[in-house]
Amino acid sequence: MARPIDQMETLFKALADATRLRILGLLLAGEVCVCDIHESLRIPQPKASRHLAYLRNSGLVETRRDGLWIHYRLGTLADPVLAAIVDGVRHALTHMDTVRRDGERLQKRTGCCVPGPGDVTGASCCDRSGSNVAEAP
Secondary structure, eight states, rough: OOHHHHHHHHHEEEESHHHHHHHHHHHHHOOHHHHHHHHTTTTOOOHHHHHHHHHHHHHHEEEEEEEEEEEEEEEEEEESSHHHHHHHHHHHHHHHHHHHHHHHHHHHHOOOOOOOOOOOOOOOOOOOOSSSOOOOO
């Protein structure tokens, strides 16, 4: 188990990037897939995936697999000190214009992610209701 100081260092490193903060801002609205993130933030999908992996490894983001699709949501930190830091960051994000605009683009998305060339199911990342933002379990 990592020492508390090491956990805090990992947390601050994860928060020390504007793209990762913007991703956390999108996840304040609920669970989303990588295609929603990369389109809402207007960044390449591999860049979004790389930052999501960093956030997941730091414990800030959790995943849920649905067939071929992976949906991302905010994680729950067990350490109360780290959780308090993250709560403060979440609060600050709700007041940032960039994060607000990212959220508006997410809400305006009407399409679903299309399956890749190897997908024979034809399934999309959307939930059964047709929304591009999946409901958390």
